[in-house]
Amino acid sequence: MDSREVILRSVRQNLPPKVECPALDQGHWICYEDRVKQFTDVLEAVGGTCSIVHSMDELNDQLHQLPAYCAAKKICSCVPGVGESNVPLETIQDPHDLEDVDFAILPGQFGVAENGAVWITDAEIKYRILCFIPQHIALVVRAKCDLADAIVDHMHEAYHRLEITDSSFGLFMSGPSKTADIEQSLVIGAHGPRSLTVFLLEMPN
Amino acid sequence: MSHIARHPELAAQFVSDGARTEWHDQALWFVRKKRDQMAHALPEWELLREKASQIKHHTMSHLDQYLLQFETKAIERGAQIHWARNAEEHNTIVLGILQEHHVTRLVKSKSMLTEECHLNPFLERHGIEVVDTDLGERIVQLKGEPPSHIVLPAIHLKKEEVGVVFHQHLGTDQGASDPNYLTEAARKHLREKFMAAQAGLSGVNFAVAETGGVVVCTNEGNADLGTSLPPLHIACMGIEKLVPRLEDLGLFLRLLARSATGQPITSYTSHFHGPRPGGELHIVLVDNGRSDLLGDPSHRRSLHCIRCGACINTCPVYRRSGGYSYHATIPGPIGSTLGPSRNMQDYYDLPYACSLCGSCTDICPVQINLDEQLLGWRHRIVAHRLLPxxxxxxxxxxxxxxxxxxxxxxxxxxxxxxxxxxxxxxxxxxxxxxxxxxxxxxxxxxxxxxxxxxxxxx
Known part of the structure; x- marks a missing residue:
């Protein structure tokens, strides 16, 4: 008998009495009066920054005010019309070639108010390493009508909203890479991005 | 029979330095307080714990079905599934995959399971360089020690001691102990390792039966750097890591980081559904005593553990005796109940490293009855005449x-x-x-x- 069968047989022999699966009804959970403000506050608390913009021009202006963006030599943008991308992804064959990207601009699908996280998938980002290896990251989360539509209250709603069918990789990103492994001192920029800026773009089609 | 140093003896060594004991105690209490702030900020906290516990009860009572569902879905997504009865088989499977791909340089993110299986020394004996990439784990790895805490592996070390380790191994300035400087040095060192690695190995925080995906949480992004660069990703998980539905993740992720470090969520919560284009994803499902524990009515709830470490941070005994006093892979209250279920003789002392204060049970995000379990072990240990x-x-x-x-x-x-x-x-x-x-x-x-x-x- 192979290991799979041995394990499954042992599990079946030892199964506890059946217990029903609870429903996770909506409505029990916290709702924020101002989701955008909550999102912004939490994102700042976890070391990120949030910027609200109303047009592509305004977004590009704000981007150019970021010191990290101005100092960046290699810029990779996966959001059409945002930033001056000089790393053409079509020419990249191997994710290792993205090692020296200084600044990446990536599309985020929506934000989560309770924890400042943004949901990102590799459906729009060819190389998932772009979420981790650049020195700095900006995410662009776009709302069609109202900014509040781009932010959900909590993780329960987030899982109702996200789709995993069309991508093999999905990620909640909340702030920059960080560690407190040396004497509990918080250090921003462990191995991954040293900064995270989230642009909430309120722009009708 | 060789002498096994027991908890009282090892704890006595730890507390012989009073100032250091106090420092260790306070460092953990600081984390515990951050957890309290986060928990109190959510009015539904107790409901979250209740639901999480119910979902775990449900999952364990249908574990065979969920394992099969997970396997089917993961294969549909392009992952390859391996089953390991015990630590030896797990290690052999991982080595086999690595050898098949001619891997000699492996980067790893945190996985208590691979600690439990002693994977690192096994792979090193077979000529594979293994680099732990979580900063805390890298520190203890360079020092030649195991982690002393499941979430904060180097919590027992002072920054000056980390400075000495980095000076020896990474060439940082002698006497330097600024955490920013040391972390920057580790960043440079580890990014070289990430670039050079031919495969990445990660643990698994949650596996979703409904979708066949695995979820990995880190703050540093090390699991992702390690698994997104090389084409080969191996994810190792105990069979108890399953949740039935994707939406269950919402619940557990709300509890995990808040309970662990007092964060609303970790910086990165990655969902892997199949390999990246052109790559391979291997998932190793490990039993290693878990299915036996499932059959023990008084202790099976310890399988519900999501490894947040909250019980460890709150435990007055752990805080004042340190992780190594438990001489087990997992220290603290949860380790003291998991230890004897693995081997009662080797770990009979651990259920006594407890004042039965019950703080661990109060704080556990999935409501494991830790103090009752430890008391239960004492009954059995006495019945088996294991006490001196x-x-x-x-x-x-x-x-x-x-x-x-x-x-x-x-x-x-x-x-x-x-x-x-x-x-x-x-x-x-x-x-x-x-x-x-x-x-x-x-x-x-x-x-x-x-x-x-x-x-x-x-």
Whole structure:
């Protein structure tokens, strides 16, 4: 008998009495009066920054005010019309070639108010390493009508909203890479991005 | 038989440095307080714990079905599934995959399972360079030590000690101990390792039966750097890591980071559904005693653990005795119940490294009845006559004394007469473990019984 069968047989022999699966009804959970403000506050608390913009021009202006963006030599943008991308992804064959990207601009699908996280998938980002290896990251989360539509209250709603069918990789990103492994001192920029800026773009089609 | 150093002995070494014990205690209490702030900020916290516990109960009672569903879905997504009965098989499978791909340089993110299986030394014996990439784990790896905490692997080390390790291994300035400087040095060192690695190995925080995906949470992004650069990703998980539905993740992720470090969520929560284009994803499902534990009604709930470490941070014994005093892969309350279920003889001392205060049970995000489990282990350990003879004899004597009124009265009288006149060495000797570091209370002139009788006569 192979290991799979041995394990499954042992599990079946030892199964506890059946217990029903609870429903996770909506409505029990916290709702924020101002989701955008909550999102912004939490994102700042976890070391990120949030910027609200109303047009592509305004977004590009704000981007150019970021010191990290101005100092960046290699810029990779996966959001059409945002930033001056000089790393053409079509020419990249191997994710290792993205090692020296200084600044990446990536599309985020929506934000989560309770924890400042943004949901990102590799459906729009060819190389998932772009979420981790650049020195700095900006995410662009776009709302069609109202900014509040781009932010959900909590993780329960987030899982109702996200789709995993069309991508093999999905990620909640909340702030920059960080560690407190040396004497509990918080250090921003462990191995991954040293900064995270989230642009909430309120722009009708 | 070789001598196994037990918790009291190892803890005695730890507390011999009073200032350091105090520092360690405070460092963990700081994390515990951050957790409290986060928990109190959510009005539904207790409901979250309740639901999480129910989902775990449900999952365990259908574990065979969920394992099969997970396998089917993961294969549909393009992952390759391996089953390992025990640590040896797990290690052999991982080595086999690596050898098949001619891998000699592996980067790893945190996985308590691979610690449990002692994967690193096994792979190193077979000529594979293994680099732990979580900063805390890298520090202890360079120092040649195991992690002393499941979430904060280097919590027992001071920054000056980390500075010494980095000076030796990474060439940082002698005497440098600034955490920013040291972290920057580690960043440079580890990014080189990430770039050079031919495969990445990660643990698994949650696996979703419904979708066949695995979820990995880190703050550093090290699991993702390690698994997104090389084409080969191996994810190792215990069979208890399953949740039924994608939406269940919402619940568990709300609890995990808040309970672990007092964060609303980790910086990165990555969902892997199949390999990246052109790559391979191998998922190793490991039993290693878990299915047996499932059949133990009084301790099976320890399989619900999501490894947040909250019980460890709150435990007054852990905080003042350190992770290594538990001589087990997982320390603290959860480790003290998992240890004996693995091997009662080797870990019989751990359920006694507990004051039964119950703080671990109160704080556990999935409501594991840790204090009851530890008490339950004590019953079994006594029934199996595993305690040292001194303790057994003492307990027998005490039990007999308490059951016989005349003996109880007599013992009290004798103690009140003799103890005040006894020289210290007769009272504080190796037979009296309780008197180590503690003073026997001053003997009263009369017992309660005598005072009561006197009062009635009046």
């Amino acid at each position: 003879w001194r303790k057994r004899l003492l307990m027998k004597l005490l039990s007999w004394t308490f059951r016989n009124t005349w003996m109880y009265v007599l013992a009290g009288k004798v103690a009140r007469w003799t103890v005040p006149w006894m020289p210290r060495f007769l009272i504080y000797n190796p037979l009296n473990a309780w008197g180590k570091g503690r003073e026997i209370p001053r003997m009263p002139k009369h017992s309660f019984r005598e005072m009561y009788r006197k009062r009635i006569r009046k």
